[in-house]
Amino acid sequence: MEIxxxxxxxxxxxxxxxxxxxxxxxxxxxxxxxxxxxxxRFATMGRPSGMNEADTFVVSSxxxxxxxxxxxxxxxxxxMLRGLPGVEAVTSEVSVPLGGSxxxxxxxxxxxxxxxxxxxxxxxxxxxxIDSFGLTLVAGRNFKAEEITVREPRSTQWPSGVIITRALAxxxxxxxxxxxxxxxxxxxxxxxxxxxxxxxxxxxxxHNISRSGDQDIVEYSMLVPQYVSFGNQVGYLVRTExxxxxxxxxxxxxxxxxxxxGRIIEDMRSLAEIRQSAYAEDRAMTLxxxxxxxxxxSITALGIVGMASFWVGQRTKQIGTRxxxxxxxxxxxxxxxxxxxxxxxxxxxLGVVLTYALNLWLMSHYHSPLLPWFYVPTGVICLWLxxxxxxxxxxxxxxxxxxxxxxRSV
Amino acid sequence: xxxxxxxLGWSSLKRNPILTTLMVLGIALGVGTSMTTxxxxxxxxxxxxxxxSDKLHIVQVDNWDPAQPYNSDGTPPDQLTYRDAxxxxxxxxxxxxxxxxxxxxxxxxxxxxxxxxxxxxxATYADFFAMFDPPFKYGGAWDRGQDDQHAxxxxxxxxxxxxxxxxxxxxxxxxxxxxxxxTVVGVLNTWQPRIxxxxxxxxxxNSPEGFYLPFTTAIELxxxxxxxxxxxxxxxxGWDAYLESECVWLQMxxxxxxxxxxxxxxxxxxxxxxxxxxLGRFARPLNNRLLNVREWMADQKVVSSDVExxxxxxxxxxxxxxxxxxxxxxxxxxxxSGEIGLRxxxxxxxxxxxAQHLVEAGVIGVSGGLIGLLLTxxxxxxxxLLYSDFARVATLDWVMVLMTVALAIVASLLAGLYPxxxxxxxxxxLQLKTQ
Numbered sequence: 001m002e003i004x005x006x007x008x009x010x011x012x013x014x015x016x017x018x019x020x021x022x023x024x025x026x027x028x029x030x031x032x033x034x035x036x037x038x039x040x041r042f043a044t045m046g047r048p049s050g051m052n053e054a055d056t057f058v059v060s061s062x063x064x065x066x067x068x069x070x071x072x073x074x075x076x077x078x079x080m081l082r083g084l085p086g087v088e089a090v091t092s093e094v095s096v097p098l099g100g101s102x103x104x105x106x107x108x109x110x111x112x113x114x115x116x117x118x119x120x121x122x123x124x125x126x127x128x129x130i131d132s133f134g135l136t137l138v139a140g141r142n143f144k145a146e147e148i149t150v151r152e153p154r155s156t157q158w159p160s161g162v163i164i165t166r167a168l169a170x171x172x173x174x175x176x177x178x179x180x181x182x183x184x185x186x187x188x189x190x191x192x193x194x195x196x197x198x199x200x201x202x203x204x205x206x207h208n209i210s211r212s213g214d215q216d217i218v219e220y221s222m223l224v225p226q227y228v229s230f231g232n233q234v235g236y237l238v239r240t241e242x243x244x245x246x247x248x249x250x251x252x253x254x255x256x257x258x259x260x261x262g263r264i265i266e267d268m269r270s271l272a273e274i275r276q277s278a279y280a281e282d283r284a285m286t287l288x289x290x291x292x293x294x295x296x297x298s299i300t301a302l303g304i305v306g307m308a309s310f311w312v313g314q315r316t317k318q319i320g321t322r323x324x325x326x327x328x329x330x331x332x333x334x335x336x337x338x339x340x341x342x343x344x345x346x347x348x349x350l351g352v353v354l355t356y357a358l359n360l361w362l363m364s365h366y367h368s369p370l371l372p373w374f375y376v377p378t379g380v381i382c383l384w385l386x387x388x389x390x391x392x393x394x395x396x397x398x399x400x401x402x403x404x405x406x407x408r409s410v
Numbered sequence: 411x412x413x414x415x416x417x418l419g420w421s422s423l424k425r426n427p428i429l430t431t432l433m434v435l436g437i438a439l440g441v442g443t444s445m446t447t448x449x450x451x452x453x454x455x456x457x458x459x460x461x462x463s464d465k466l467h468i469v470q471v472d473n474w475d476p477a478q479p480y481n482s483d484g485t486p487p488d489q490l491t492y493r494d495a496x497x498x499x500x501x502x503x504x505x506x507x508x509x510x511x512x513x514x515x516x517x518x519x520x521x522x523x524x525x526x527x528x529x530x531x532x533a534t535y536a537d538f539f540a541m542f543d544p545p546f547k548y549g550g551a552w553d554r555g556q557d558d559q560h561a562x563x564x565x566x567x568x569x570x571x572x573x574x575x576x577x578x579x580x581x582x583x584x585x586x587x588x589x590x591x592x593t594v595v596g597v598l599n600t601w602q603p604r605i606x607x608x609x610x611x612x613x614x615x616n617s618p619e620g621f622y623l624p625f626t627t628a629i630e631l632x633x634x635x636x637x638x639x640x641x642x643x644x645x646x647x648g649w650d651a652y653l654e655s656e657c658v659w660l661q662m663x664x665x666x667x668x669x670x671x672x673x674x675x676x677x678x679x680x681x682x683x684x685x686x687x688x689l690g691r692f693a694r695p696l697n698n699r700l701l702n703v704r705e706w707m708a709d710q711k712v713v714s715s716d717v718e719x720x721x722x723x724x725x726x727x728x729x730x731x732x733x734x735x736x737x738x739x740x741x742x743x744x745x746x747s748g749e750i751g752l753r754x755x756x757x758x759x760x761x762x763x764x765a766q767h768l769v770e771a772g773v774i775g776v777s778g779g780l781i782g783l784l785l786t787x788x789x790x791x792x793x794x795l796l797y798s799d800f801a802r803v804a805t806l807d808w809v810m811v812l813m814t815v816a817l818a819i820v821a822s823l824l825a826g827l828y829p830x831x832x833x834x835x836x837x838x839x840l841q842l843k844t845q
Binding site: 015016019020022023026027029030033034037062064065066067114115152153154155156157186187188189211230231232233263264266277280281283284285287288289291292295296299300302303306307309310311313314358362365366 | 439477652715716719729736740793
């Protein structure tokens with residue numbers, strides 16, 4: 001098959017060629033970069049928190065006045081909640097993974113170092129913390145009941161032993177074998193010993209990025225055996241028997257309200273809801289960009305259909321002549337498919353440049369990583385196919401033009 | 411003549427309904443998508459207090475860790491320590507000034523039928539109301555004297571007043587917050603700044619507070635911050651040690667009514683930090699800032715990068731839609747060569763052909779714009795659904811409605827320009843010959 005007549009025919013319609021080429025180039029650039037963003041968001045959203053998220057929920061109690069006894073109220077609530085049917089484990093808490101608010105501290109290996117070795121999220125829990133969060137202890141031991149102390153308001157006292165995540169252990173000590181090792185939370189106070197290591201536990205801030213680009217920062221977490229209240233606010237994290245979460249949530253709220261009228265019971269949220277709102281913006285971004293991609297591909301495809309239909313109409317007579325001179329239906333079909341392939345290819349060549357230009361702009365303005373190599377070839381193949389599919393209808397119509405049309409004058 | 415061209419255009423468009431739909435839909439989709447994202451970006455970034463945004467400045471000084479900066483880009487903390495904030499308040503060097511922080515307190519209605527509820531409030535100075543201009547429905551702000559006396563007074567939002575007093579004038583009545591009584595001195599009218607620019611530490615799209623208390627009262631009651639608190643060195647236990655610490659947790663704004671006052675304030679901050687350096691504090695290099703509202707919003711990236719990327723990509727999408735429409739119009743006008751040749755031969759001037767086809771392109775633009783407007787409404791509804799806190803920035807105001815229609819018409823005329831120019835250059839004789 002001769003390509004030269006197709007090229008010379010194309011060159012006679014330079015403007016249309018440029019228009020379709022630009023359209024395809026921009027389509028490739030937008031689709032590749034948007035898909036890349038979408039995939040990054042899915043990767044972010046797909047990271048496990050390390051918790052049992054299906055059967056857990058949190059609830060807060062707010063007492064009134066300066067004389068509210070948070071300590072005895074906390075202990076009473078905990079023992080009441082642990083006795084409820086359907087409840088598997090309960091701990092006091094201040095913050096939960098993905099919750100967006102919480103406490104963080106810097107950790108140092110020596111008392112005289114100028115900057116901390118790592119930053120960590122702090123989760124204040126009691127001896128039921130690991131069980132309630134649904135964590136896996138991979139080394140060392142859990143807290144004992146007698147190790148749980150009360151952190152007085154505005155106190156800066158830390159307990160002598162804590163539990164950390166595997167990621168934090170690795171960052172602090174270079175390996176998983178952290179049990180018994182020591183570090184400083186307060187460089188003017190005594191060092192703190194690692195009692196145990198849990199496999200995984202995300203911080204409350206899943207979107208935090210470290211200054212050095214450390215991806216593990218989202219799992220730098222520590223369990224601290226203290227009861228903590230803010231003002232008169234105390235939080236509880238409840239894990240229920242599988243499948244009974246919603247029913248237990250209602251029961252817990254009713255029982256907490258009933259047990260003490262001099263307070264407010266609020267902020268009851270399941271971990272599933274917390275995850276939902278933590279990633280709401282990422283989900284929105286994927287849906288919006290997904291919508292743009294679909295609209296863009298449709299417009300481009302329909303544009304090719306429209307353009308090709310016109311060309312077929314315009315060239316009816318030529319097609320008839322070619323058919324009369326012996327071209328088969330397949331020859332005509334192949335002519336239009338090849339023409340489209342050439343046009344698309346020119347557009348895609350420009351598109352590859354545009355794709356990386358857009359990626360570069362995203363890298364310099366929005367800290368985007370470099371587009372992985374496979375996006376462009378995949379995009380190119382998809383747009384080739386899209387172009388061929390779009391032109392198939394008009395090309396088939398062209399192939400059905402009867403040779404006799406060449407002899408008619410209008 | 412215009413009506414005639416309109417009729418011609420209409421009949422020409424009717425001849426190829428599928429193609430026409432394609433062009434109109436292309437413009438509509440492009441306009442709808444880009445206007446949806448542009449509206450969000452425009453409303454997020456727009457000046458929330460245009461009449462005085464250049465007079466309000468947030469005070470920043472760098473008391474941070476000598477070993478590492480507060481922000482990785484070297485900018486100073488967004489909040490102040492208690493001791494610095496108090497020094498600035500006492501110096502009273504600006505025309506107005508306020509220090510403030512977010513608090514949370516249980517509200518205990520006297521009426522037993524209303525359940526107690528938690529409310530987020532703001533501990534601030536009397537000047538807050540004169541600086542940020544919240545509208546009052548009843549009463550007014552407390553005065554500077556009451557600031558000094560740690561008065562137990564409160565200003566309620568209209569929502570809190572609605573809950574507690576059914577919306578009646580409650581000035582002079584008592585409100586119980588965390589077991590203590592406060593006297594209502596004022597009730598605000600609906601106040602919904604699009605961006606919570608005066609405190610961006612916990613997000614820019616939060617609702618305003620349910621109540622306002624004198625800062626001095628909140629400190630006397632040792633009410634901790636419900637917002638952010640950051641410390642860089644270890645603090646000793648207790649409230650008094652906390653107030654003396656290097657922890658930052660307070661926002662401070664000053665109003666300077668003249669360039670001279672602003673310059674004086676800058677000089678004052680510099681001399682304050684120099685003084686403190688002698689006392690062994692502020693080990694970092696001098697890094698004071700006095701950004702105004704607009705600068706502060708830009709610095710804090712109120713318009714999120716997601717919104718910017720969405721706008722950028724949808725503008726590129728609009729370009730694709732335009733290229734598409736240009737291509738289709740071009741093919742269409744070229745196919746009408748015979749008709750155009752005939753009209754030219756019968757005496758139509760190039761100008762007339764040009765006008766006729768531009769009207770046809772315009773018809774596509776107007777229809778695309780109107781459908782695009784509907785799509786923008788739908789798009790914004792989807793955005794509000796996807797981002798629960800975008801309610802105030804994902805709405806169409808009349809500026810954006812006009813912009814949408816104008817964008818569609820300009821876009822379609824731009825798209826129509828080249829094809830139209832080509833159409834009117836058609837040589838009549840050549841076209842008539844083939845007939």
